[in-house]
Amino acid sequence: MEERLQKLLSAAGLCSRRAAEGYITAGRVTVNGETAELGRRADPDRDDIRVDGKPLSPQAEPVYLLLNKPRGYVTTLSDEQGRRTVADLVKDCGARVYPVGRLDLDSEGLLLMTNDGALMQRLLHPSCEVSKTYQVSVYGPVAGAAARLAAVTDLEGEAIRPARVEVLRQTARTAELAITIHEGKNRQIRRMCAACGLTVKRLRRVREHTLVLGDLPSGKWRRLTEQETAALKNQELGVRI
Secondary structure: OOEEEEHHHHOOOOOHHHHHHHHHHHOOOOEEOOOOOOOOOEOOOOEEEOOOOEOOOOOOOOEEEEEOOOOOOOOOOOOOOOEEEEEOOOOOOOOOOOOOOOOOOEEEEEEEEEOOOOHHHHHOHHOOOOOEEEEEEEOOOOOHHHHHHHOEEEEEEOOOOOEEEEEEEEOOOEEEEEEOOOOOOOHHHHHHHHHOOOOEEEEEEEEEEEEOOOOOOOOOEEEHHHHHHHHHHOOOOOOOO
């Protein structure tokens, strides 16, 4: 059955569909010896599909992992600066898996990794409005901080949806907050805190859509259960809070 090349590359576990489009436009993909163009369709049972001259592997068995990312790791499979990557932490899982979304170098916590390109695209699409909850330790003028953070709807001219903010613990100058957002703009929570005069000491993602970090140790990963995988695929991700 013919499918778009980017879908076939993603289904084979080679990369995400977006990355596959880059492979195609860079001339790295051929079909029956001819350099493919974006929009090309092919049948993996009939056509000779190659990436960088190597035959496309059969569709990979889907793998779904939950990683507790520590600080000091970048959310990518390789890094030009030689920094440690999340791929180093899951290299013993038996499959090439890709991070769904990002956590910056200094952030930690729940990170979903999979070779299921279709699910990855669905979760990353803005229309899904996936909710993500972070435990954030801050210091500074913490009195009224929850209300100030929940009122932030603009970051340097970029509109954002209001966050849901709950105070977990608070002293005169420090607080631990639970902040739930949907969009995941670049360093969104850190920028929100800075706009409210707060300095982030620790930022840890503890929940994403139907997944919960729980007591998984830092730097460790586990496979999703069948129930978690089913809930992840069937969750109505567009529901607003």
